[in-house]
Amino acid sequence: MRLAAFALTPKAYELAKTFQRSLDNPMTVYVSEKVVPVVARPAAEIKTFAKLADVVAPAFAAYDGLVFIMAAGIVVRTIAPFLQDKLKDPAIVVFDERGQHGISLLSGHIGGANVLTQQLCQAVGAAPVITTATDVNQCQAPDALAAKLCLRPWPKVRIRTLNTAVLEGQPVHWRIDKTLPHSVFYKRQLEQAGQTAELCVTSQCLQFTAEEKDEHWVVIISEPDLPALPDLPANVLCLTPRRLIAGVGCRRGTPAALVMGALDMACRMIGRDRSFIDGLASTVVKSHEAGIVFAADSLARPIHFYDHEEMQAMIDKYQLEESDFVKENIGIGNVCEAAAYCCVGEQGGRLALRKTKFEKVTVALVWEK
Secondary structure (H helix, E strand, O other): OOEEEEEOOHHHHHHHHHHHHHOOOOEEEEEEOOOHHHOOOOOOOEEEEOOHHHHHHHHHHHOOEEEEEOOHHHHHHHHHHHOOOOOOOOEEEEEOOOOOEEEEEEOOOOOOHHHHHHHHHHHHOOEEEOOOHHHHOOOOOHHHHHHHHOEEEEOOHHHHHHHHHHHOOOOEEEEEEOOOOOHHHHHHHHHHOOOOEEEEOHHHHOOOOOOHHHOEEEEEOOHHHOOOHHHOOOOEEEEEEOOEEEEEEEOOOOOHHHHHHHHHHHHHHOOOOHHHEEEEEEEHHHOOOHHHHHHHHHHOOOEEEEOHHHHHHHHHHHOOOOOHHHHHHHOOOOOHHHHHHHHHHHHOEEEEEEEEEEOOEEEEEEEEO
């Protein structure tokens, strides 16, 4: 996740810096310019603002999680105009400036706010405040499992239906299309989470007997195989795999073996293997790099090359960090992250692995929203 923290006071700023040091995920700290005279020379990861709403608006599109260290009332009024959809909104977490309590305010399951709250609270010894009913009652919510597996819930209205069933103690049954490339992975992950899942051929995934239609089902299936909404039984939630895009940059003449090795290590860092990659992306400057092209061919995945104008638009939209050295050499300050975000397009993406350097290769991984 790409994270941003917002602070209005010196105490809040100090807590934000503690978060920044404690997490593996990249975090940019936004601090009120009124606090700037109190602190010495903000670093590159520290940005100042005159008015909170002015930086929160672009941050909604730029970051996967927003951490506010201030009164919850201020946060609610500030973010209200920017809320869109529980499947797209970033995780919103609120802390008091003394770091006593952390509140998962918005996008607890799909956006990951509950997990982020627990991580931040553990870092500073705060008490997490989680209010989602399934978590309060220690139940496994299907949409929380979907977030863990990087699956997209559909239709959104059925999330409530299934979570209500879980809260009432009703069993939820799982089916997985066995033709999906990673069906066995999903089955194992669900079993580790205490769920029972059956593998079915595509034609049987959404076929239910009279008795089964009265039960609650979660079906993992490919997006092209989703039925029309009127044809979907009322007690069924579908989950579809999200695309994983690998943004790649490399030095001139880097051999394919190093590119493949970097992709392997990058995927292992997020608990996957390279077979999960759905596409590669890079700059047009690298369109003739044999190592990158051969890696895409070996994976049998498409590769997309983007011009500098498209990539700069992503750098600006997602407020990506730029390298002066890279910009001087190829004309753009961020390759792998910007290219990956270009590839997910208007759908948007959540950063799975920040720009990471391997031998002569740089890789970033982005899940499509």
